Amino acid sequence: MVDPAAELPFFYGSISRSDAEQQLKLAGMADGLFLLRQCLRSLGGYVLSLVWNLEFYHYPVEKQMNGTYCIAGGKAHCGPAELCEYYSKDADGLVCVLKKPCLRSADTPIKPGVFENLRDNMLREYVRHTWNLEGEAMEQAIISQAPQLEKLIATTAHEKMP
Known part of the structure; x- marks a missing residue:
């Protein structure tokens, strides 16, 4: 089964928190800089890693039983792309809106889990x-x-x- 986030240029696959932070550092640490990665603890879930005031924030994105995705206490979305689109317009509990995706370079493949x-x-x-x-x-x-x-x-x- 193809991962629903696989087509997103800011999806890194199964990378650790420290690897995500390293990617965000390399991309400049701008407020609102973000990437999406697979959650290493929850099958089908993701983590949204975000920069604000030179600090990292990591928000688990859970896959619900009905197939939707949400950040705890947040609105449900039909997929990870829609979730990121929503949070790029409304912080709705995040430290800031998603402003700038941390894009994977062409030679950086998605790391499989x-x-x-x-x-x-x-x-x-x-x-x-x-x-x-x-x-x-x-x-x-x-x-x-x-x-x-x-x-x-x-x-x-x-x-x-x-």
């Missing part, structure tokens, strides 16, 4: 053993059948648990 690596490994293992495919043929099969494979693996993963 532990669960993405696990997902990819499970897909490859399934296709390799079930369909006897390797290399480019395996990759093409995964790309063309990803939603079906993900569903199949999600429903059978428990069978491999001890």
Whole structure:
């Protein structure tokens, strides 16, 4: 499954708080400078890292059961892009509005999280053993059948648990 934030140029993926702060320092520490990263503690959640008065603020963005996203006590949004758009117009509990995205450089890929690596490994293992495919043929099969494979693996993963 593609991360809903993957297309955002200010989304860094699974980076730590200190890595986020380093990126914000490198980008100049302007008031309202922000980036979005995966929450390392909450599956499907994010953290909005923000600069104000040369200090860092980190706001957990939780994915709700109904699929919406919100900062604790805040308004629910249908996705991370909409949440960031909202907070760029209204601080609504943040220290300031989001003013300037901290853009990933073209040579900085989104850092995958532990669960993405696990997902990819499970897909490859399934296709390799079930369909006897390797290399480019395996990759093409995964790309063309990803939603079906993900569903199949999600429903059978428990069978491999001890």
